[in-house]
Amino acid sequence: MAELNLDGVTKVFGEGSGNEVLAVEDVNIDIDDGEFLVLVGPSGCGKSTTLRMVAGLESISSGEIRLDGRRINEQPPAARDIAMVFQSYALYPHMTVRQNMSFGLEESTDLDDDTIESTVTDAAAKLDITELLDRKPGELSGGQQQRVALGRAIVRDPAVFLMDEPLSNLDAKLRAGMRTELQRLQEDLDVTTVYVTHDQTEAMTMGDRIAVLNDGQLMQVGSPLDLYHRPANQFVAGFIGDPSMNFFSVTHEDGRLVGEGFAYPLSSETERDVGDVEDCVLGVRPEDVTLVGSETDAHDFQVDVDVVEPMGNENNVYLSFPDADPDVSGDGPGTFVATVGGMRQVERESTVVARIPEDAIHVFDAESGAALHNRVLDESVETQPTVN
Amino acid sequence: MRNPIALLRRRWSDSDDVRTDGGTVDSGQSFWNRDSVRSAPFWLPPFLLVGLFVYGAILWNIVLSLTDFQGLGSPDYSNLDFENYLAALADPIDGLLSVLPFVNGGAVEARSPSWAQLSVEPIWNSAWNTVVLMVGFTVVCLALGLALAILVDHKIRYENTFRTIYLLPMSLSFVVTAKFWLYMYNVETGLINVVITSLGFGAVEIVQNPDLKLPAVAFALVWQFSGYAMIVYLAGLRAIPTSHFEAARIDGASTLRMYRRVVLPQLRTATVSALVVLTVFALKAFDFLFSMYSGYQPGPSADILATRMVREAYANQNWAYGSTIAVVLFVMALFIVTPYIYSQYQRGEL
Structure with a gap:
């Protein structure tokens, strides 16, 4: 059990070869004792490289990694008191x-043989793989192999667990089950854990805190709800959440956001947040868009229904502004998704009124992607965006 | 080419009816329609050729080894016995003791089979040399190949160049290797002796030195075939996922322990395949000795079963006795190859 600090960690591949690739740039994360931190991002964002630097499988170009305050940059993997679960x-x-x-x-x-034997037996019992102990990996199913890989990490009783997409080789059902079990296990053992995944659902459900990486840069670190409701920038807003947030390219003029086929009036508070930035991106989560009976508010819009995806518990309704370019379908500008209740009947190619409540909108600077305004939340929800 | 049987059959059939299908659909007897029969033009000729010239020759050789065939004339198949085998393996106990270096056993009684005017030597000496060459050569070759493979596997620069350099000797024929090493071993001008004399030691006769003959032959063969062992091991190493190496490092294993406990056990298949091929090459080292010693008289300290066999047959015209040695060699090869084939078969790879 220990505290893990990443301080300005940078990784450059092919240093000095004239063919340098900056894989991880100046990442700062402080992971508390017993915390479950999820490193998430699209493929090639540097999340695995970061984990491998912590493991000691990859050298650190600059910056410092400290475990319980002691620098481990130069230590070989074996000396770091870590255990790793590999994707394969x-x-x-x-x-x-x-x-x-x-x-x-x-x-x-x-340790002597008897102690090792009893430690292994205990760990196997904890993971419910006692009856597999005398089999070889080739005779096990994917899920069983996954448990053994976990068991191999657990017996070491390390200061830090490192997990590199450990669930990505399992089928969807098994993955959901293992997700819960892994969380329970981590809580039981109370070991600091760094977990790498590209799956935002895994990140949301498992992490105490999430660190979002893109292109080798740390975008935001925060609790799952923090990231969901108070994204630091457009990338985080789009990456976290499924279906992902709707974005509209808009111009900010005369207290309104003017997009393709619509104009969205802003209140004075929002107006103050946006300031004098002209090119903006308006964001709203699909579940915040509601379909109402008639246009009664300035934030209600007449829209066409393109496609309805029934999910059972809810419907994903693809909408578009009627004035938007009719040739552009799907994800074109002016097209957006609303999530409505599963019992609600929405007809394809009908016209409905969509309400985009001002409480729920996010506004981003189109150029830098930085969040200018995030949604309004109840006082009770504590969210402070923390960007390191 | 159309199926010749179908063509023939059409010749044979009396009717001159015009066939609506143009003759593409076969009607008639089921025997001619069987896949095995219809494909016979393709498998039968090679089957017969291999049967006659490989298996037939082996069988004929075994029969010959039971005769007293010697000198000019033709073999007499009326009187078959195991006399030659008794002569070849005369006094197993004494024979074995005589060749083992650590016991000075008594001299072997040479036996005189009924067909020989003089006694014939048993084969213990050349059999022992064959085994020494086989074991020494394969073990050194595998060890060296493994070491090279591990080095080359470390993502070194010019990896392909190194691989080619190590593998190149394998593409040479035995004759070239033998002549080449004859020069290398030359007592006056050979590179080995040039190095030795430049270090201040006296020149050493290698090729004709009874103590060094067999090691010199083995060394040249190792030079030629360690590259092959390297390639086989390299393929095996490449098949081990990188994550195994990484997991072992995180588990705290030192490099040596990692290779011993994680990597080597996974190279078992590679070892077995390389071992079989190398052993069979060692058994066939005849061409090499023949070129190195310009004939099949390498002298007793480098005499292997293959040279002995040819010498008995073509120098002494003891045809039946030569066949006997050939059968012994064949049985040795079977003992090496059979377990390999059987294990392949059991794993369903055959």
Whole structure:
């Protein structure tokens, strides 16, 4: 158990070769003792590289990684008191599950055989894989191999768990189950955990805090709800949430946001936040768009229904402003998604009135992507965007 | 080409009816329609050729080894016995003791089979040399190949160049290798002796030195085939996911322990395949010795079963005795290859 600090961590591949690639740039994250931190981002964003730097599998170009206040930059992986779960599990195929799990203890500790044996048996019981101990990885299913890979990390009793997309090789049903189980396990063991994933659902449901990376840069660190309701920029707003936030390119003029086929009047508070930025992006989450009976408010718009995707519990309704370019369908400008209740009947190609409440809108600077205005929340929801 | 059987059959059939399908649809007897029969033009000729010249020759050789065929004339198949085998493996205990270097066993009684005017030597000496060459060569070759493969696997610069350099000797024929090493080993001008004398030691006779003959042969063969072992091991190493190496490092294993406990066990298949191929090459080292010693008289300290066999047959015209040695060699090869084929078969790879 320990505190893990990433301080200005940077990774440049091919240093000095004239062919340098900046994979991770100046990442600062402080992870508390026992915290579950999820590193999330699209492929190639540098999240795995960051994790591998913490593991010691990748050298650190500049910056410092500290574990409990002691610098570990130069230490080999074995000396760092970490355990890692790989995406491919990396179980040794020629060893039984028992041998796989005891290998790390045999190599890194002076424990006697009996102690190792009992530690392995305990961990196996915790993960419910006792009956698999004498089998080889090749005879196990994907889910079972996943448990063994976890078990191999648990027996080490490390200061930090590092997990590199450990659930991505499982099918959807199993993944959802393992997600819950992993969380429970982490709470039980109370070990600081860094978890890498590209799946925002995993990030939202599992993390105590989420760190969003894009193009090697840290976008935002915060609690899941923080990121959801108070994104620091357009990237985070679009990445977190499914279906993702609707964005409209708009121009800010005369207290209104004018987009393709609509004009959205702003209140004075919002107006103050937006300031004198002209090119903006208006964002609203699909569930905040409501379909109402008739236009009664300045934030109600006559829209056409393009497509309805029934999900059972809810419908995803694809809408477009009638004045928008009719040739552009789908994700063209002026097209957006609303999530409505599953019992509500919405006809394709009908016309409805969509309300985009001002409480729920986000406004971003079109050029920098930075959030100018985030949605209004009840006092009770504590959210402070923390950007390091 | 149309199916010749179908063509023939049409010749044979009496009717001159015009066939509506143009003759593409076969009607008639089921025997001629079987896949195995219809494909016979393709598999039968090679099947017969291999059957006759490979398996037939082996069988004929076995029969010959049971005769007293010697000198001019033709073999007499009326009187078959195992006399030659008894002569070849005369006094197993004494024979074995005589070749083992650590016991000075008594000299072997040479036996005189009924067909020989003089006694014939048993094959213990050349059999022992064959085994020494086989084991020494394969073990050193595998060890060296593994070491090279591990080095080349470290993402070194010019990896392809190194790989080619190491593998190149494999593409040479035994004759070229033998002549080449004859020069290398030359007592006056050979590179090896040039190095030794420049270090202040006296020149050493290698090629004709009874103590160094076999090691020199083995060394040249290792030079030629370690590249092959390297390629096989390299393929095996490449098949191990990088994450295994990384997991072992995180588990705290040192490099040596990582290779011993995680990597080597996963190279078992590679080792077995390389081992079989190398052993069979060692058994066939005849061409090499023949070129190095300009004939099949390498002298007793480098005499292997293959040279002995040819010598008995073509120098001494002891045809039946030569066949006997050939059968012994064949059985040795079977002992090496069979377990491999069987394990492949059990794993469903055959």
